Amino acid sequence: MLDHSPDHAPHHSPGTAHVAVEADVAVIGAGPTGLFAVFECGMLRMKCVVIDTLEAIGGQCAALYPEKPIYDIPAHPAIAGGELIERLEAQAAPFAPVYLLGRRVEALQEKDGGLFELRTSKNEIVRVRAVILAAGAGAFGPNRPPLNDLAAFEATGAVRYMVARREEFRNKRVVIAGGGDSAVDWALSLKDIAARVTVVHRRPKFRAAPESVAQMEAAAGRGEIELAIPYQLHGLRGGQGELDHVVLATLKGEEKAVPADHLLAFFGLSMELGPIAEWGLGLERSHVTVEPATCATNIPGVHAIGDIATYPGKLKLILQGFSEAAMAAHAIHPRIFPGEALHFEYSTSKGVPLG
Numbered sequence: 001m002l003d004h005s006p007d008h009a010p011h012h013s014p015g016t017a018h019v020a021v022e023a024d025v026a027v028i029g030a031g032p033t034g035l036f037a038v039f040e041c042g043m044l045r046m047k048c049v050v051i052d053t054l055e056a057i058g059g060q061c062a063a064l065y066p067e068k069p070i071y072d073i074p075a076h077p078a079i080a081g082g083e084l085i086e087r088l089e090a091q092a093a094p095f096a097p098v099y100l101l102g103r104r105v106e107a108l109q110e111k112d113g114g115l116f117e118l119r120t121s122k123n124e125i126v127r128v129r130a131v132i133l134a135a136g137a138g139a140f141g142p143n144r145p146p147l148n149d150l151a152a153f154e155a156t157g158a159v160r161y162m163v164a165r166r167e168e169f170r171n172k173r174v175v176i177a178g179g180g181d182s183a184v185d186w187a188l189s190l191k192d193i194a195a196r197v198t199v200v201h202r203r204p205k206f207r208a209a210p211e212s213v214a215q216m217e218a219a220a221g222r223g224e225i226e227l228a229i230p231y232q233l234h235g236l237r238g239g240q241g242e243l244d245h246v247v248l249a250t251l252k253g254e255e256k257a258v259p260a261d262h263l264l265a266f267f268g269l270s271m272e273l274g275p276i277a278e279w280g281l282g283l284e285r286s287h288v289t290v291e292p293a294t295c296a297t298n299i300p301g302v303h304a305i306g307d308i309a310t311y312p313g314k315l316k317l318i319l320q321g322f323s324e325a326a327m328a329a330h331a332i333h334p335r336i337f338p339g340e341a342l343h344f345e346y347s348t349s350k351g352v353p354l355g
């Protein structure tokens with residue numbers, strides 16, 4: 001991974017808003033579609049600054065499923081989420097985007113002269129002439145179980161909501177909670193290296209791919225996975241953040257303690273638009289409504305792409321977000337280069353600087 005720190009942010013006194021970066025386009029969100037938007041803008045000579053709440057680029061792919069294969073990226077029969085992000089980063093790199101990570105965009109204001117000013121949670125001002133909103137479902141985080149002392153166990157990594165490196169669970173006792181694809185897929189994957197895998201679900205029916213559920217049940221039949229059904233998480237036992245048991249309970253209050261070094265809780269994501277909802281954008285059920293051919297929002301100069309954008313026929317797929325990135329970049333070009341004709345060209349005829 002490259003060093004993403006901006007090298008030209010001026011010194012400033014804490015608390016005062018200062019202009020951190022000026023660029024042609026601000027891309028809000030460094031998920032797959034935001035990264036591809038940097039490439040598409042770069043091909044049209046537009047410089048981007050990319051801002052993300054998370055400390056690392058990659059959005060959902062990197063944060064939630066870095067090792068899970070994606071099968072519907074054209075020309076990649078299978079590619080892991082993390083690898084897709086590395087490749088997108090490399091593809092964008094020749095255009096030298098400035099990454100401002102670990103800060104949320106709090107405010108978006110239109111200024112005179114076709115300028116926009118974005119204010120980040122670090123009190124920086126980013127000044128641009130167009131905005132591509134690639135903010136996914138907004139700032140996201142895992143749904144956390146209501147357990148005592150949870151924070152202490154999270155701090156040590158004993159309780160987690162994603163698997164970044166599978167190897168960390170080798171020879172460990174792992175309790176996996178949840179009934180969706182993540183729970184079932186990780187149970188199947190970790191059973192081969194973990195000392196013990198227990199899957200906790202509150203009802204017999206899983207919401208995961210039937211083939212995977214069948215594999216899990218077969219593995220349980222062979223004693224490779226223990227199923228704790230119908231149980232719910234009830235408590236964590238251990239000391240100083242080190243876990244030794246996860247306590248489970250039925251709805252009737254019958255309890256049992258399962259030996260565990262780790263709890264992996266896969267209860268889905270809580271997603272909220274956060275400040276984006278206050279920017280005056282057209283919204284439909286927490287998504288930003290856009291014009292399909294240009295991804296233009298109701299604010300001229302602000303375009304939305306990827307999971308956050310909606311229009312009739314929208315598919316929430318990465319590949320759809322890629323095409324939206326191209327449409328948004330082309331639609332923004334006249335704003336950055338007024339009066340300059342944009343002749344459509346293929347990338348093959350442009351000669352991209354490949355770094």
Ligand SMILES: Cc1cc2nc3c(=O)[nH]c(=O)nc-3n(C[C@H](O)[C@H](O)[C@H](O)COP(=O)(O)OP(=O)(O)OC[C@H]3O[C@@H](n4cnc5c(N)ncnc54)[C@H](O)[C@@H]3O)c2cc1C
Nearest residue numbers: 029031032033052053059060105135136138306307317318
């Ligand atoms: C387990 C799982 C498996 C999946 N498998 C597939 C698959 O096989 N194929 C497929 O096509 N899709 C798949 N998806 C969906 C895919 O990951 C999403 O469609 C894709 O990540 C959307 O990309 P995005 O760039 O629009 O948004 P995201 O990846 O959500 O990135 C948005 C980024 O914006 C940031 N952000 C939000 N608000 C702000 C703000 N105010 N300021 C700064 N930053 C902000 C967030 O922190 C985030 O990093 C899967 C998703 C999951 C969870």
